[in-house]
Amino acid sequence: QVQLVESGGGLVQAGGSLRLSCAASGRTFSTYVMGWFRQAPGKEREFVATISRTGSTVNYADSVKGRFTISRDNAKNTVYLQMNSLKPEDTAVYYCAAGVLTTSDRRDSYRYWGQGTQVTVSS
Numbered sequence: 001q002v003q004l005v006e007s008g009g010g011l012v013q014a015g016g017s018l019r020l021s022c023a024a025s026g027r028t029f030s031t032y033v034m035g036w037f038r039q040a041p042g043k044e045r046e047f048v049a050t051i052s053r054t055g056s057t058v059n060y061a062d063s064v065k066g067r068f069t070i071s072r073d074n075a076k077n078t079v080y081l082q083m084n085s086l087k088p089e090d091t092a093v094y095y096c097a098a099g100v101l102t103t104s105d106r107r108d109s110y111r112y113w114g115q116g117t118q119v120t121v122s123s
Contacts, residue, residue: 002026002112004096009117012086016121020081022096022114029077030054033099035110036070036081038092038119045095047105049081059103064090086121094119 003025012018022034035050049060049070058070069082079096094117097110104110 002032002098004098004112004114006094006096006114006117009094009119011120011122014087014121014123016086017082017084018086018119020083020094020096020117020119022079022081024077024079024098026077030074031100032112033101033103033109034070034072034079035097035099035104036079036094037097037107038090038094039116040092043092045107047107048094050103050105051079052103057103059105061105083119086119088121088123090119091121092119093117 004022006022008020036048037045038048039045047061051058051070055072067085072079096114098112099110
């Protein structure tokens with residue numbers, strides 16, 4: 001099994017930036033498609049971004065396209081989410097996830113999940 005640990009969350013003002021990191025256990029990180037999801041209070045967990053095993057393919061939710069960038073460093077067993085031009089509506093707990101099939105915006109495509117990191121954007 002894979003353990004994922006997110007970090008880098010915090011409180012920022014609207015228009016600011018944060019970089020989230022997700023560190024994965026094991027030595028088979030490159031086997032997994034990785035994704036980022038987020039969940040605000042009272043709302044369903046929603047797709048944010050996904051990246052293929054090699055990093056050659058990325059996909060984003062329309063709500064973050066042009067503002068967020070997902071990347072990975074397989075040598076460091078880490079996936080990142082660079083978040084720029086943050087908006088109050090980006091406030092949520094952000095989760096990284098690992099899957100074994102292909103890049104997907106579906107929650108059930110991912111087998112392993114981190115504990116989440118809080119991102120709060122103030123106006």
